[in-house]
Amino acid sequence: QLPVEAISTLSELHPKPSHIRYQYGTAGFRTLGSVLDSVLFRVGIIAGLRSKKLDGKTIGVMVTASHNPEPDNGVKLVDPRGEMLEAAWEAHATNLANAATTEDFINALDTLVRVAKIDLSKPSRVVYARDTRPSGPSLVAAFEDGLKAIGAEGRNAGVTTTPILHYLVRAINTKGKKDEYGVDSEEGYFTKLSGAFQKLVAGKTALPPLIIDCANGVGAEAVQKMSGYLGDSIKLIPYNASTTTPGALNNACGADFVKTTQKLPPSLAGDIKPGQRACSLDGDADRLMYYYLDDQNQFHMLDGDKISSLVAGFIVDLVKIAGLDRTIRVGVVQTAYANGSSTKYLAERLPVRCVPTGVKHLHHAAEHFEVGVYFEANGHGTVLFSPETLQTLATHEPSTPAQSTALNHLRNLTLLINQTVGDAISDLLLVETVLAHKSYSGAEWDSLYVDLPNRLVKVVVADRHVFHTEDAERRLVSPKGLQAKIDALVKRYDGGRSFVRPSGTEDVVRVYAEAMIKSQADELAFRVAGLVY
Numbered sequence: 001q002l003p004v005e006a007i008s009t010l011s012e013l014h015p016k017p018s019h020i021r022y023q024y025g026t027a028g029f030r031t032l033g034s035v036l037d038s039v040l041f042r043v044g045i046i047a048g049l050r051s052k053k054l055d056g057k058t059i060g061v062m063v064t065a066s067h068n069p070e071p072d073n074g075v076k077l078v079d080p081r082g083e084m085l086e087a088a089w090e091a092h093a094t095n096l097a098n099a100a101t102t103e104d105f106i107n108a109l110d111t112l113v114r115v116a117k118i119d120l121s122k123p124s125r126v127v128y129a130r131d132t133r134p135s136g137p138s139l140v141a142a143f144e145d146g147l148k149a150i151g152a153e154g155r156n157a158g159v160t161t162t163p164i165l166h167y168l169v170r171a172i173n174t175k176g177k178k179d180e181y182g183v184d185s186e187e188g189y190f191t192k193l194s195g196a197f198q199k200l201v202a203g204k205t206a207l208p209p210l211i212i213d214c215a216n217g218v219g220a221e222a223v224q225k226m227s228g229y230l231g232d233s234i235k236l237i238p239y240n241a242s243t244t245t246p247g248a249l250n251n252a253c254g255a256d257f258v259k260t261t262q263k264l265p266p267s268l269a270g271d272i273k274p275g276q277r278a279c280s281l282d283g284d285a286d287r288l289m290y291y292y293l294d295d296q297n298q299f300h301m302l303d304g305d306k307i308s309s310l311v312a313g314f315i316v317d318l319v320k321i322a323g324l325d326r327t328i329r330v331g332v333v334q335t336a337y338a339n340g341s342s343t344k345y346l347a348e349r350l351p352v353r354c355v356p357t358g359v360k361h362l363h364h365a366a367e368h369f370e371v372g373v374y375f376e377a378n379g380h381g382t383v384l385f386s387p388e389t390l391q392t393l394a395t396h397e398p399s400t401p402a403q404s405t406a407l408n409h410l411r412n413l414t415l416l417i418n419q420t421v422g423d424a425i426s427d428l429l430l431v432e433t434v435l436a437h438k439s440y441s442g443a444e445w446d447s448l449y450v451d452l453p454n455r456l457v458k459v460v461v462a463d464r465h466v467f468h469t470e471d472a473e474r475r476l477v478s479p480k481g482l483q484a485k486i487d488a489l490v491k492r493y494d495g496g497r498s499f500v501r502p503s504g505t506e507d508v509v510r511v512y513a514e515a516m517i518k519s520q521a522d523e524l525a526f527r528v529a530g531l532v533y
């Protein structure tokens with residue numbers, strides 16, 4: 001039986017604003033922090049029910065709006081292995097968030113319990129965290145009311161990064177089991193990653209200090225803590241670490257700023273020297289962008305595709321040296337936003353798959369390889385090792401010293417990499433590992449391939465829901481006739497490629513274009529945008 005009395009008393013304290021329609025999208029619920037109170041309360045109850053449904057396994061809840069402006073906030077649920085919430089429950093969440101009154105909400109809960117066959121007598125456990133946004137504390141309080149209403153046991157992980165929350169979920173649920181992921185605390189996370197990193201870079205080219213633009217977000221605290229665990233293996237220098245300055249979060253800094261403007265954050269200018277590399281995190285530290293200044297002080301960006309190419313190449317080599325290339329197939333997953341040059345570079349070396357935008361699509365596709373490397377161009381990504389591969393790596397008997405060394409590196413990589421979700425701090429240690437092994441500078445890494453000039457534009461349209469795509473979002477099926485017009489335009493540009501898709505996180509349609517020269521990429525993007533408008 002649902003605790004109707006408790007739910008209804010507490011629900012009255014968190015009424016749904018009548019004029020808003022919420023949607024659990026690719027990034028969970030995300031909108032202005034000031035209108036999310038009722039959503040957070042309800043998510044508390046949904047998380048409790050999801051845990052009961054999964055026999056009391058711990059569910060994660062992260063309160064963040066990532067790279068979005070400071071007044072925004074959001075919330076998403078994390079399933080027991082640290083992965084994104086199952087799709088069917090996204091729809092349940094949307095439905096429950098939009099119930100107009102307390103009575104409607106309770107009726108919808110009743111239906112869900114029946115339809116999803118939830119045994120209410122099961123225990124429920126939830127671990128939750130938030131980023132540094134000012135609206136965070138009151139939203140967490142509303143969420144805790146939801147946990148109280150359904151009688152769920154909550155564990156507050158405080159202010160931490162999205163990937164650390166995902167790590168905690170997996171660590172809690174595997175505790176004491178064969179596949180134990182790590183100690184279920186922040187300290188467990190820092191110890192696990194830093195230990196693996198120090199082993200991987202021992203005896204390699206010394207790494208120069210690394211400037212990290214923390215977007216004035218929660219990553220700043222995590223980078224500072226991580227520094228304390230790294231010994232003298234690498235010095236991390238946090239920039240944009242003002243987590244309490246109003247308006248500073250993601251403002252003219254951070255991974256999204258770098259990717260969209262293709263510029264150095266102004267706050268770093270002067271402090272990064274020619275030849276030096278640096279990187280930017282986003283507001284919840286799950287995206288990573290690298291860059292460097294060349295000898296002429298020119299800015300060069302090393303995005304998710306460059307990270308993917310660097311990392312995949314390194315792992316392929318290690319697998320080969322370890323003598324495991326017949327058992328372990330390394331593959332890469334990208335989206336249509338991947339730079340055409342990266343796709344070409346990668347496809348000449350290993351299997352590459354293209355999937356629709358959104359981490360869950362990339363993650364699921366990567367699970368089909370023994371080692372699946374996935375990155376979005378915007379810097380969100382990670383590497384997955386299949387359970388069989390972990391087993392192989394643990395038990396394989398090397399027959400030469402070279403094989404043994406490569407095998408050990410692969411084992412340490414499985415510990416360094418956060419396999420639950422993209423993790424900027426884990427990813428940057430991974431990049432630095434590869435650079436140390438290859439003795440690469442930023443420029444040498446950059447020269448793996450030359451990016452095609454590209455342009456991404458947003459178009460505000462009357463109704464973005466009339467845009468439907470196929471072929472991993474690379475082609476439009478509706479509005480009718482539009483794709484043919486795009487094709488005809490693209491043909492007129494040397495190296496031209498362009499596609500149109502509705503955003504899953506904003507009320508816009510996105511147009512992407514690339515071509516051999518920058519002015520042509522820009523022109524193609526704007527002409528396609530003209531067709532859409």
Ligand code: NG1
Binds near residue numbers: 026027357376380504
């Ligand atoms: P939408 O708004 O659907 O394009 C954006 C990013 C995705 C992903 C999601 C979730 C681009 C072009 N799109 O999706 O890659 O990160 O946000 O945050 O960068």
Ligand code: ZN
Binds near residue numbers: 285
């Ligand atoms: Zn993020």
